[in-house]
Amino acid sequence: MNKVDVVIAGVGGQGNLLVAGLIAKAALSQGLEAKRSEIKGLAQRGGSVQSLVRIGETVWSPLIEQGSADILLGLEPVEALRYIQYLAPIGKAIASSNFATNPVSFSQEEILIKARKHGFFLLPATELAKQAGSVQSANIVLLGAASHFFPFPAEVFRQVIEENVKRFLEENLKAFELGRQAIAIQQ
Amino acid sequence: MSRQLWTGDEAVAWGAIQAGCSLSAAYPGTPASEIQEAIGRSGSGVPIYWCINEKVAYETALGASYANQRALVSMKHVGLNVAMDPFVNSVFTGVNGGLVLAVGDDPSMYSSQNEQDSRLLAAFAKTFCLEPSDPQEAFTMTQTAFEISERLRLPVLLRLVTRVCYGEGSVATDSTRRPVNETLLRHDRRRWVVVPSHAKLLHKELNARQRELEAISEDLPFNEIHLLSKERGIIASGVAYAHVREHWNGADSLLKIGSYPLPRSLLKRFLEHCQEIIVVEEGEPLVERALARLDPKVHGKLDGTLPREWEMTPDLVAQALSLPYSHRPAEVGLPPRYPGFCVGCGYNRAFAALKRLAPPVVTGDIGCYSLAAFPPLEVIDTIVCMGASIGMALGLAYSGIKPVAVLGDSTFFHSGLPPMVDAVHNRADLLVLILDNEITAMTGGQPTPAWDNDGKAPVTLERVLGGLGVPFQVVNPYHPEAELDEVFRQAYAQPGPMALISRSPCLTEGKRRKAA
Ligand SMILES: Cc1ncc(C[n+]2csc(CCOP(=O)(O)OP(=O)(O)O)c2C)c(N)n1
Numbered sequence: 106m107n108k109v110d111v112v113i114a115g116v117g118g119q120g121n122l123l124v125a126g127l128i129a130k131a132a133l134s135q136g137l138e139a140k141r142s143e144i145k146g147l148a149q150r151g152g153s154v155q156s157l158v159r160i161g162e163t164v165w166s167p168l169i170e171q172g173s174a175d176i177l178l179g180l181e182p183v184e185a186l187r188y189i190q191y192l193a194p195i196g197k198a199i200a201s202s203n204f205a206t207n208p209v210s211f212s213q214e215e216i217l218i219k220a221r222k223h224g225f226f227l228l229p230a231t232e233l234a235k236q237a238g239s240v241q242s243a244n245i246v247l248l249g250a251a252s253h254f255f256p257f258p259a260e261v262f263r264q265v266i267e268e269n270v271k272r273f274l275e276e277n278l279k280a281f282e283l284g285r286q287a288i289a290i291q292q
Numbered sequence: 293m294s295r296q297l298w299t300g301d302e303a304v305a306w307g308a309i310q311a312g313c314s315l316s317a318a319y320p321g322t323p324a325s326e327i328q329e330a331i332g333r334s335g336s337g338v339p340i341y342w343c344i345n346e347k348v349a350y351e352t353a354l355g356a357s358y359a360n361q362r363a364l365v366s367m368k369h370v371g372l373n374v375a376m377d378p379f380v381n382s383v384f385t386g387v388n389g390g391l392v393l394a395v396g397d398d399p400s401m402y403s404s405q406n407e408q409d410s411r412l413l414a415a416f417a418k419t420f421c422l423e424p425s426d427p428q429e430a431f432t433m434t435q436t437a438f439e440i441s442e443r444l445r446l447p448v449l450l451r452l453v454t455r456v457c458y459g460e461g462s463v464a465t466d467s468t469r470r471p472v473n474e475t476l477l478r479h480d481r482r483r484w485v486v487v488p489s490h491a492k493l494l495h496k497e498l499n500a501r502q503r504e505l506e507a508i509s510e511d512l513p514f515n516e517i518h519l520l521s522k523e524r525g526i527i528a529s530g531v532a533y534a535h536v537r538e539h540w541n542g543a544d545s546l547l548k549i550g551s552y553p554l555p556r557s558l559l560k561r562f563l564e565h566c567q568e569i570i571v572v573e574e575g576e577p578l579v580e581r582a583l584a585r586l587d588p589k590v591h592g593k594l595d596g597t598l599p600r601e602w603e604m605t606p607d608l609v610a611q612a613l614s615l616p617y618s619h620r621p622a623e624v625g626l627p628p629r630y631p632g633f634c635v636g637c638g639y640n641r642a643f644a645a646l647k648r649l650a651p652p653v654v655t656g657d658i659g660c661y662s663l664a665a666f667p668p669l670e671v672i673d674t675i676v677c678m679g680a681s682i683g684m685a686l687g688l689a690y691s692g693i694k695p696v697a698v699l700g701d702s703t704f705f706h707s708g709l710p711p712m713v714d715a716v717h718n719r720a721d722l723l724v725l726i727l728d729n730e731i732t733a734m735t736g737g738q739p740t741p742a743w744d745n746d747g748k749a750p751v752t753l754e755r756v757l758g759g760l761g762v763p764f765q766v767v768n769p770y771h772p773e774a775e776l777d778e779v780f781r782q783a784y785a786q787p788g789p790m791a792l793i794s795r796s797p798c799l800t801e802g803k804r805r806k807a808a
């Protein structure tokens with residue numbers, strides 16, 4: 106089965122929609138169908154943002170059922186946990202361990218403990234993005250980390266990044282590699 | 293034939309372009325704003341008009357249709373409440389060039405003050421309605437909608453929902469673009485002047501034509517019947533059909549609905565075939581109600597098999613069909629994340645000053661500034677619909693309470709003007725605080741009538757208020773607090789009506805304007 110359902114959780118401004126779009130385009134380039142759905146609105150003023158991408162031979166619904174996502178990709182650890190009910194029992198959960206600022210105070214350590222309990226792969230996406238030369242590219246770091254779990258080679262993602270990311274291309278490609286390696290080491 | 297990834301909004305835009313549409317009119321509103329934005333970006337040469345409100349947008353499109361042009365008008369669901377008057381009456385007059393009204397409903401209210409089902413409004417107005425289930429259908433149906441509109445000489449409502457508008461999917465297109473209609477004037481006062489003597493006949497005619505509408509609906513490929521198992525059948529429409537297809541086992545009978553008035557004979561055949569029926573639709577139980585009256589074996593929202601509120605999901609469909617369904621429990625007690633103004637936005641400072649002024653009541657409106665009803669500011673007491681800030685302030689003032697009405701520049705033009713005229717005329721004692729960020733920010737940075745780009749004539753707030761005879765003052769919210777407090781205090785102390793314009797360009801969406 107080539108079907109992959111992905112929930113991407115984050116905060117406004119983290120480039121959630123870009124990642125969702127790249128996954129959909131990658132699927133299309135492989136002759137698969139793709140559906141992508143997102144919620145905009147007040148979310149853009151710093152609230153949580155959730156995108157759904159579904160790829161496969163045929164995809165009907167734009168929505169993903171709770172308990173059935175193959176990948177939960179968290180651009181931020183709190184937001185990732187907010188959607189844990191979507192993850193399938195054998196789904197992969199990947200999240201950044203770097204927090205976005207939140208007007209409400211909480212214990213970061215507790216959140217990370219919870220995430221580990223759910224079996225999250227955690228990686229410092231913002232730090233890795235900085236290392237790649239562009240703080241903005243944490244989303245691409247995470248895409249790199251998730252790229253292991255798609256039914257096509259990483260090259261397909263490199264290609265869509267090249268075709269669709271206009272600014273900081275070199276840095277983004279590097280960010281993709283750093284994310285990909287970070288997971289390869291943990292696995 | 294090529295295949296592209298489009299959102300439903302983009303698909304509607306391109307469907308209209310391909311259908312030879314020659315004018316697009318809209319007032320922004322989530323989730324429909326991106327239809328006209330896509331036309332603007334398309335390079336197709338189809339002119340777009342961001343009108344001051346939905347009523348004006350609808351009338352603009354109707355005027356173009358009068359001249360035999362194909363016109364598209366788009367808005368969000370509550371926008372149709374504003375445009376309801378010309379919409380309903382244009383079903384009486386009929387149209388000349390094809391007129392398609394694309395409405396974005398927002399089930400679950402991701403970005404809206406309520407949820408309502410525009411299919412009911414099409415039925416109320418007695419006109420034709422199409423409901424796409426995905427971007428591919430949005431593209432095809434938009435073109436069909438123009439054809440049907442011209443064939444019936446009626447406006448056609450295209451009912452969209454957030455998940456179709458903002459859902460992206462692959463769309464197969466062929467590249468032939470229909471030429472635009474010739475501009476023609478065919479006067480017919482018996483149709484276009486809806487005075488009682490004409491309207492009485494027009495209503496009879498409209499009712500008599502409902503059969504014709506049904507017959508067209510009956511023949512469209514958007515309705516699809518699969519008569520399989522007699523034990524159970526599923527009827528689904530719009531995006532709910534996509535959720536159902538996700539779970540369909542190929543054994544249950546299935547009826548897809550894509551057009552209204554309902555294809556009656558298909559429904560009848562289905563009803564006769566199946567022992568039990570579950571109806572899955574987004575919004576109100578419209579299909580279900582049509583059937584439930586006929587037969588108790590129909591299940592859906594009316595008997596609680598499915599919930600009456602909020603959007604349809606594959607999860608709900610699974611449960612209604614008694615399919616296995618489980619998931620790990622949601623994490624409870626996670627820190628909430630409240631949206632807030634962008635860092636450095638002038639709204640923060642204007643609202644802080646208003647909070648220090650502490651008037652007895654602040655009537656609010658809809659825009660970024662709606663956030664000031666929530667912590668930490670909590671200054672706005674009411675938000676009802678666009679323009680209601682000044683309208684409700686009138687009633688409060690007449691009741692002896694001096695209110696402050698807060699609204700944005702775009703909202704002021706949209707529906708703040710008429711109550712402002714009343715305020716002047718009745719010497720209503722109220723203060724209007726206009727937050728002028730020089731853009732329609734909430735919906736993604738659409739223009740306002742004060743813009744002067746592309747050779748347009750700027751209609752500034754100063755000109756409008758001056759013309760109405762409203763005393764006003766412009767303040768810069770970034771000025772020192774003490775200074776700001778003094779301005780607010782004096783403005784409120786002065787017998788109203790009085791207006792304060794707090795001017796601070798939007799920091800986020802404003803960039804788009806510069807880039808454009
Ligand atoms: C009748 C209606 N049409 C459209 C909308 C969508 N909408 C919400 S806020 C808004 C405009 C806000 O512009 P403005 O008043 O200038 O405030 P800003 O967001 O720029 O602060 C619009 C169009 C709506 N809620 N109701």
Ligand code: SF4
Nearest residue numbers: 633634637660798799
């Ligand atoms: S989008 Fe503009 S108006 Fe809205 S909060 Fe941000 S800066 Fe302020």
